[in-house]
Amino acid sequence: MVDVEPEALADVAYGIFEIVLNRDLRAAGRPLFKLVEEQVDFADDFSRIFTEFSDEYPLLAEALLERSLTPGAIYAMLCAGEGVVPTRTTQMYWIVLDAPQGRPEAVDDEQAGKWLIFLEKDRVDEAWKCVRDMTAEGILGISAKVSTAKPNPDARDDRFVIYVYTPDWQNEGDVMRVREELRSAGFVDRLGYKRNLETFRGEYSKKGKKVTYYSS
Incomplete structure (x- = not known):
């Protein structure tokens, strides 16, 4: 053992x-x-x-x-x-909520991808509540998750991040539908959409290199 x-x-x-x-x-x-x-x-x-x-x-x-x-x-x-509450969570790196119609395993599929919302500490709790409630109501994608106050050795900076997953990065209509729902909820700053393909390869954005597939 x-x-x-x-x-x-x-x-x-x-x-x-x-x-x-x-x-x-x-x-x-x-x-x-x-x-x-x-x-x-x-x-x-x-x-x-x-x-x-x-x-x-x-x-x-x-x-x-x-x-x-x-x-x-x-x-x-x-x-x-x-x-x-993200800023009050210290036992887990992520808080996850799957949509009612979603399949939990779908977020790990190569076809899936996610909109990335980076936020400072003073904004993340309210933002997560909004995304979480919309996900629970089936308005957004198949799942959503948010980073927490537990120090994560894989974090690239001090910001929090919310992932809003869709099942198929090739379905641009659905990807952009979710983006418009987020925009209508107040997320008006430009967001990037990253495919799981890049995540699984360990590819991350850095100076001179972008790995987001869509930007809106």
């Missing part, structure tokens, strides 16, 4: 738990972001989901406890905005 650093295992454990939590809450028609923003008490649902998670993944649950991430501590963090 491969040895795993305790901190790394705890990171994985928390990530899996949050996926399970969000999946179960959304299936019940009670997405986490609505519960938190509307200050709804969901302690009973949380306790049930954590117990089921612990039964199914005892080693992961133990890793959380060893980091002092007890059920009470996690619930308190969530109520304070962990996993909902």
